[in-house]
Amino acid sequence: MLQRSTTWVGATAREIARAVRRGDTSATAVLADHLDSIRAYDRILGAFREVRAGEAIAEAEIVDDQPGLGNLALAGVPVAVKENVQVTGVATWNGSAAARRPVADRDHEVVRRLRGAGAVVVGVTRMPELGTWASTDDAGGIARNPWRTDRTPGGSSGGSAAAVAAGLVPIAHGNDGLGSIRIPAACCGLVGLKPGLGAVPAGIGANDWYGMAENGILATTVADAHLGYAVLAGHAPRALTPPGPLRVAVSLRSPVTGVFPDAGARRGLSDAVRLLLAHGHSAVRADPVYPPALAARVLATWFGGASLDAAGLDREALQPRTRRHVALGEAALRRGLVREGDRAAWRERCRNWFSDGGYDVLVTPALAGPPPVADRWSGRSWAANMVSNMRYAPYAAPWNFAGFPALVIPAGVRDDGLPVAVQLVGQPGSELLLLALAGQLEQAAPWRRHAPGWPRTAARRR
Secondary structure, three states: OOOOOOOOOOOOHHHHHHHHHHOOOOHHHHHHHHHHHHHHHHHHHOOEEEEOHHHHHHHHHHHHHOOOHHHOOOOOOEEEEEOOOOOEOOEEOOOOHHHOEEEEOOOOHHHHHHHHOOOEEEEEEOOOHHHOOOOOEEOOEEOOEOOEOOEOOOOOOHHHHHHHHOOOOOEEEEEEOOOOOHHHHHHHOOEEEEOOOOOOOOOOOOOHHHHOOEEEEEEOOHHHHHHHHHHHHOOOOOOOOOOOOOEEEEOOOOOOOOOOOOHHHHHHHHHHHHHHHHOOOEEEEOOOOOOHHHHHHHHHHHHHHHHHHOOOOOHHHOOHHHHHHHHHHHHHHHOOOOOHHHHHHHHHHHHHHHHHHOOOEEEEEOOOOOOOEOOOHHHOOHHHHHHHHHHHOOOOHHHHHHOOOEEEEEEEEOOOOOEEEEEEEOOOOOHHHHHHHHHHHHHHOOOOOOOOOOOOOOOOOO
């Protein structure tokens, strides 16, 4: 039995759910600990757009009163939800007041599934405008990385990542259209899963950025990521089976021409490969072929998806960088540059690359360099944001375009004290394989679950 004499802040989702199911604690007691921590410390991090304290307490009481408590996979687990999916009673902010949608009268399907599993939604987390950027800030505040508050937690699920890395919640919802779960996970030393196309209900923005965007989970452990993924995917969590010998492709090659991984990223990948070899897997150097036209096709689709998300909004109220992005999307759509055939062809090319090489998994760096400074990126130019994003986070986008599942896990610490991470990519339907392989690596070399100095406990409010 897990004993928590002072606080449940810092416990894993699995520990909390097990304790609530057994009656060792209550959902209301767990929630109270986390709300105290959020009240005391989110002013440092700016992770939350809105905290649902009163509503969350009422929801926790409902969880405690449920007769079928033993069947709830996330019984009493406090979760945060990214602010671009509907949460009943909360405005859907989409990253800025200009993009804010009305107060929702129903939950998005992924929120409904989280609640149905016994989770308590404590609030919605900050993201950049329309989820477009790899840093998280707007006129209302700057989300900061708990590892170093002068650095961004990444984007677009930056608020969710900051909240989990600081222990403000044990797990959080995010979504990923060009790396928006995996980039923040890498910035904040977390496990971040982007499921493959159709594995989890999407329903993000106007059209899921033409199928590139997926809902997923940020967590501190593989077990919690697996638990959250199972709930979102609508199936019962089951034990992960350690994978037998796998053939792993290892690639340092950046999909963005002229961008190269720095020493920290290369070292993290080398360390991960050594662990794979120690578990009996084979590893071969093999670079996916990123054709010159791929970048243009991905960009056109990204621009086009953003322009559809901006439909009906006051363009002048949007940030200048977003206005430029949306205008480029409208031009791409007018010229017929956003084509399902391009996505299907890339998907098939990726399938062939995996099958022709006999690769079970591809391993790459998660980032090419450290996260940028936490600053008012929302006030900088479109070009400055694009250059920054592509320089530090080039590895994620091709797998959104293909619709393949991808997972980021910690792989050490850089010389500057920030975390380093690797990305695992698999073919469609390989989410559980990726999680099982990540679990092997975690068991062999456990990582720090939270940022140094976090979580911090707060005095109970009277």
